[in-house]
Each structure stands twice: as structure tokens, then as C-alpha cells.
Amino acid sequence: MFGNHLVLVVTDSKGSRSIRVRSVFRRIFVYLVLFLLSLIVFFVMSIGAFRSEIEMIERDNMSLKKAYEKLLQKNTSLNDKINQRTEEIALVGDRVEYLEGMVGVPSDSEEYERVDYGLQDRIDNASLAGVQKAFFMRFIPNGYPMDYYRRISDFFGYRMHPILHRRHLHAGIDFSAEIGTPVYATADGVVEFARSGFNGGYGHMVKIDHSFGFKTYYAHLDRLIVKRGDFVKKGQIIAYSGNSGKSTGPHLHYEIRFLGAYIDPKNFLNWNMRTFDLIFEKEKNIPWQSLLETIKTMMDQMEQPSSLEAHE
Ligand SMILES: [Zn+2]
Structure with missing residues (x-):
């Protein structure tokens, strides 16, 4: 052990x-x-x-x-570059818009000078029947293109351009109105142009071709109801007002043209059956006498008892 x-x-x-x-x-x-x-x-x-x-x-x-x-x-540096480019693009865009506005597209292919047909005090309209006056009111632009608007924010006439100090024509009447206000055709006609887009500053726009050389333009719209080729009646809703194109606030820009020349729509706004004769004194850029005679003759011929009417 x-x-x-x-x-x-x-x-x-x-x-x-x-x-x-x-x-x-x-x-x-x-x-x-x-x-x-x-x-x-x-x-x-x-x-x-x-x-x-x-x-x-x-x-x-x-x-x-x-x-x-x-x-x-x-x-960071790329972002800076992007911001710089965006600013540049916006600047160029402004310039292009401005130039387009100056050119004034879309206009008729030719711009015609307004012709002063002078005082037409010898107009013979006493013999016009009610039905003949009604025909005028139906086919020649008259009345307001909208029922509800805040105020007329700009009238027809020459303006001094704030930057260029050059005279330019404001070719229509501006109705300041809320976006979405119904816009009506001011006479029977056919839609010649109805397009969304910038349209040379007019924005979404409708153009109606009426009888006897008249056309009406409705610009800066929001929503279009009609399309090119549609036949429209006076008082029919064609669009809703907006703020499109070169516009500084919601409004309708309304133009009347006669044979391609700009006509002041002012006298046409309050033209109706009761004030029928007033426009012949105030508006001198339309050959009223000739137009009255044409319509009178046309309607007199229509009133002749035809074989069709005889059967009824
Ligand atoms: Zn305008």
C-alpha cells in the first residue's frame, strides 16, 4: 500500500x-x-x-x-444636378408657353381684318315676323355662354403687354367662374374643334361653327361634353368651365368671330327678342342689312304653302 x-x-x-x-x-x-x-x-x-x-x-x-x-x-450632387435641370426645363417651358401664347394658335388659317360696315340706320326690320326674329336668335350667337359666373373679369379690346410694352388684343370676354360651371352653346351649330390640351394657351377648348359666317370659341375649359362633328343646339351644355391652358384663375374665355375676324361679344350677350334692334346700331362689323334680307327672303319662301303642308 x-x-x-x-x-x-x-x-x-x-x-x-x-x-x-x-x-x-x-x-x-x-x-x-x-x-x-x-x-x-x-x-x-x-x-x-x-x-x-x-x-x-x-x-x-x-x-x-x-x-x-x-x-x-x-x-447629393446628382440631386443638385436634377434640381438644376428641372428648373431649366421649367424655364424653357415657360418660354415656350409664352411664345405659343404670342403666336395665338389655334386660330383660323387666315386672320381677317374687321370691316366697319358703318351705321346701318336704314335697316328694314319692321317687316320681320316673330318667327323670323326667332330664327336669328337660334342661329346667330346671342346670350350668355353660362348662367352662373362671379363677374366679367376682362372685356374685349387692346391691352398693353406688361412686359413687352406692346399692344395685344384680348379677343374675347372672360367670365370668372368656379371650375365645373356648365358652358352652353350660344347658337345652333356644328362642333368644329373640341380638344383637351394646351392648345396654344387656350387650354381645353371647344369651337363651334354657326351659320352665316359666325364662330364661337370657349376656352380654358375643364371637361368637354361634345366632340368634333357634333351638331349642337343653342343652350345645350357643351363643356364645364375650368382653368386649363394659359390661365391665371378659373374662368371662361368666350370669343365670337365673323369670317375669321374677332368680334366684341359684348353686344351679343344681351341680345334677345326684346332688344332685337339694338345690336344693329351697336355692332358695326357685321353686314346686318344684307344678312336680314337673306334671312327674310329665305323664310318668306319657306312660308309659301308647299304641297307637303297642303296635305296636313
Ligand atoms: Zn380671355
């Missing part, structure tokens, strides 16, 4: 003492020490490996951060 003992000898200044340890414990001790040593070695190596990995990740992180910052800078 003695051989299974380990003898530890401890020596100090007072002398030596010996301690016996069982050899089983000795073995366990040796294994424990070896295990601890290998554990320490493993930890030390692992930590070293982790540390180098962390360092690598940190380096990657740094380079990614730098790349991100570079991209951010590039993005």
Missing part, C-alpha cells in the same frame, strides 16, 4: 515535513492540470482567432462606411 503513496516534502526555515498523497489523487491531479492547460491553450488560441476576425470585420466596416459616404456625396 505504501507504493501507492506520493510523498511530498515541504521544506522551510524550520525544517522539512513530508506529506503523503495517494497515487490515485496524483493521477487525477495530473489529468486535471493537463485538462486545464489544454483548456487555457484553446481559449488563448480562440481569442486570438476571434480578435483577428473582429479586426477584419472592423476593417470591412470602415471601408463600407467610406464607400457609403462616397455614394451619399454622389447622390
Whole structure:
């Protein structure tokens, strides 16, 4: 049994003492020490490996951060460039719109000078029957193109251009009105033009071809009801008013043209059966006498009893 003992000898200044340890414990001790040593070695190596990995990740992180910052800078400068270009485009757009407005499309292919037919005080309309007057009121533009409007914001006439200091014609009457106000045809006719778009500043626009050389224009509309080729009756809704095209606020721009020449619509607005004769005095750019005679003759011929009427 003695051989299974380990003898530890401890020596100090007072002398030596010996301690016996069982050899089983000795073995366990040796294994424990070896295990601890290998554990320490493993930890030390692992930590070293982790540390180098962390360092690598940190380096990657740094380079990614730098790349991100570079991209951010590039993005900012690109955004600046985009903003600059957008401004440039808007500027060019303004200029184009302005030029289009100056050109005044869409107009008839030729612009005709208004002709002053002079005072037509010798107009013979006393012999006009009620039905003949009604014919006038049906086929020649008269009355208002809308029932509800705030006010007339601009009349027909020459204006001094605020920037160019050049005279330009405001060729119609502007009715300031809420977007979506119904717009009516002011006489029977056929729709010659009905198109959405900028239309040279007129915006969404309807143009009606009436009888005897008259045309009416309805501009800056919101929604069109009619299309090119539609026959319309006086008082029929053709569109809803808007603020499209070159417009500074919601309004209807209403024009009357006679043989392509601009006519002041003012006298036509309040023209009706009761005020029938007034327009012949006020509006001198229409050959009323000739028109009256033509219509009178035409209607007199229609009133002749025909074979068709005789059967009824
Ligand atoms: Zn106008």
C-alpha cells in the first residue's frame, strides 16, 4: 500500500515535513492540470482567432462606411444636378408657353381684318315676323355662354403687354367662374374643334361653327361634353368651365368671330327678342342689312304653302 503513496516534502526555515498523497489523487491531479492547460491553450488560441476576425470585420466596416459616404456625396450632387435641370426645363417651358401664347394658335388659317360696315340706320326690320326674329336668335350667337359666373373679369379690346410694352388684343370676354360651371352653346351649330390640351394657351377648348359666317370659341375649359362633328343646339351644355391652358384663375374665355375676324361679344350677350334692334346700331362689323334680307327672303319662301303642308 505504501507504493501507492506520493510523498511530498515541504521544506522551510524550520525544517522539512513530508506529506503523503495517494497515487490515485496524483493521477487525477495530473489529468486535471493537463485538462486545464489544454483548456487555457484553446481559449488563448480562440481569442486570438476571434480578435483577428473582429479586426477584419472592423476593417470591412470602415471601408463600407467610406464607400457609403462616397455614394451619399454622389447622390447629393446628382440631386443638385436634377434640381438644376428641372428648373431649366421649367424655364424653357415657360418660354415656350409664352411664345405659343404670342403666336395665338389655334386660330383660323387666315386672320381677317374687321370691316366697319358703318351705321346701318336704314335697316328694314319692321317687316320681320316673330318667327323670323326667332330664327336669328337660334342661329346667330346671342346670350350668355353660362348662367352662373362671379363677374366679367376682362372685356374685349387692346391691352398693353406688361412686359413687352406692346399692344395685344384680348379677343374675347372672360367670365370668372368656379371650375365645373356648365358652358352652353350660344347658337345652333356644328362642333368644329373640341380638344383637351394646351392648345396654344387656350387650354381645353371647344369651337363651334354657326351659320352665316359666325364662330364661337370657349376656352380654358375643364371637361368637354361634345366632340368634333357634333351638331349642337343653342343652350345645350357643351363643356364645364375650368382653368386649363394659359390661365391665371378659373374662368371662361368666350370669343365670337365673323369670317375669321374677332368680334366684341359684348353686344351679343344681351341680345334677345326684346332688344332685337339694338345690336344693329351697336355692332358695326357685321353686314346686318344684307344678312336680314337673306334671312327674310329665305323664310318668306319657306312660308309659301308647299304641297307637303297642303296635305296636313
Ligand atoms: Zn380671355
